[in-house]
């Protein structure tokens with residue numbers, strides 16, 4: 108994944124600031140609860156939701172099982188339709204391919220459709236290093252880009268910003284990127300949207316190269332599909348002469364019948380809409396319309412490694428709807444940035460460590476960034492058992508050892524011995540109860556607990572003791 | 580009817596009153612209660628933290644301790660979920676089928692909702708995540724509470740949201756955990772109830788710890804404590 112997240116501190120450290128940032132907490136709470144409630148209503152409208160969810164899961168599992176076959180079918184179909192397919196093993200290779208393709212056009216500007224894959228590989232930064240300016244055209248991505256910020260949500264990347272902050276960013280930054288914000292801009296949503304529209308229109312009309320991702324790729328016809336709500340995507344997909352799409356290999360589905368399932372589940376689960384506002388589909392190139400040149404860059408970047416893990420591979424079913432983020436109590440308090448990845452929230456906690464490998468401080472801590480409450484699994488439209496994968500990744504973290512876990516392992520082992528010897532357990536309980544007057548209010552090492560909570564009072568006798576005295 | 584009580588390590592060491600209440604309640608309903616002394620911990624803390632190997636002996640010990648019992652009753656949603664959901668992964672399939680969380684046992688096996696309890700206080704109920712999502716306890720705890728004489732049940736806003744305990748999560752991610760707990764306590768306070776009731780003492784240790792830190796008038800109580808309370812022997 109993108110190098111910009113290297114050296115991120117562990118999740119608990121990164122979350123600390125967000126937890127104590129009152130404005131951020133309020134923004135996030137309001138936003139996630141609003142989407143969460145709307146989604147629940149939109150999903151409840153469909154009597155066959157459970158069946159659609161199961162179908163989505165099975166379609167994805169089937170495709171992943173035969174991924175090689177479907178990718179080759181896709182490649183043939185895209186090629187036959189006039190496109191060119193490139194294979195990228197990692198972020199670096201993908202960035203290189205895209206930069207070379209843009210340079211070959213002689214252009215130094217590109218317009219972008221919101222795309223997680225290009226965020227994942229840090230494409231904008233890579234292009235910048237080659238002297239190419241990449242303009243984000245999704246409203247929220249624009250806010251993030253102008254604010255020199257990072258996305259904190261998959262679907263609503265600027266969810267951590269409120270209207271007043273957005274107005275300030277537009278006023279300060281739009282001018283240096285293109286058309287400046289209108290004078291006297293207020294923070295009304297209509298005025299902010301209009302300012303963005305004017306600013307972006309200029310870019311759409313000038314751009315010769317568009318860059319996108321895709322939500323789905325249909326293997327049987329070589330068709331790519333983008334879901335969006337603002338129409339900016341359609342501009343980028345139709346106006347430029349050259350279109351380059353960077354897509355993760357797990358985004359392929361066998362045929363149009365499969366797409367039908369996700370056309371229902373994705374909008375309802377993500378934006379709570381019955382039907383997606385702008386669904387763009389294109390197959391290679393056409394003479395009379397749209398881009399004349401089309402390149403598809405198929406991205407691996409850790410995906411085949413993830414696919415090899417029997418428990419972890421279910422993360423590749425993800426359709427990036429964000430429902431798990433919106434319902435997650437940890438995400439709501441920690442915010443998206445703490446996850447140290449373009450994939451925040453519950454899906455990020457299982458996807459990032461798998462794609463990047465469990466090595467860095469942040470990736471070792473992500474599997475623990477959950478209370479295992481299960482709300483994410485409940486809402487996931489492709490039934491990814493996120494708690495199951497978290498536990499699986501925790502086992503991997505423990506197995507590979509590492510600094511923080513040595514002490515913990517010793518403690519767990521000692522406790523394990525006591526718990527495997529009831530007589531020893533009874534003795535420990537007796538000693539603790541008998542000397543409870545002597546225990547300090549906050550025993551050493553309990554700081555993480557006692558910063559905000561009292562410890563339970565030790566009882567005069569254990570249940571075991573009571574039973575012995577009263578029932579035997 | 581004879582049942583084995585799996586009291587859980589947290590109740591044994593820290594909340595014996597809940598274990599005692601469970602025994603009294605079941606005996607009052609005509610059930611003979613056994614306490615197999617070989618029991619210790621179900622292994623949930625180890626398993627949820629990633630220590631699978633260290634979990635194995637506890638799973639084996641627990642399965643052996645309760646062999647031969649037709650009904651094993653656990654006054655803890657998360658420990659019951661550990662047995663039901665995860666023991667099969669360790670090859671233990673007999674015990675999960677015979678394991679019941681307390682409110683499940685009362686409503687499904689004994690077929691009672693009015694257990695003859697008396698508790699003249701206002702109560703709000705927090706359905707802990709494992710009880711809610713893993714076990715699917717649904718309305719059982721609320722139905723039991725509603726039938727308690729003198730008890731007024733108040734709806735908890737955001738009831739289905741996690742309280743933030745999450746086992747070792749409470750210390751590994753203590754800031755987020757405490758923030759979740761404080762929001763839970765705020766919701767509970769808004770009900771004006773005297774008691775915040777749950778079916779899992781580990782969650783209540785966390786919620787109750789925050790209530791006590793804040794010197795809040797509300798107190799946290801396990802559902803067994805309330806259901807065991809009678810007019811002759813009232814708890815509060």
Ligand code: SF4
Nearest residue numbers: 425426428429431487
């Ligand atoms: S894991 Fe499931 S709920 Fe979360 S974003 Fe992916 S598809 Fe949506």
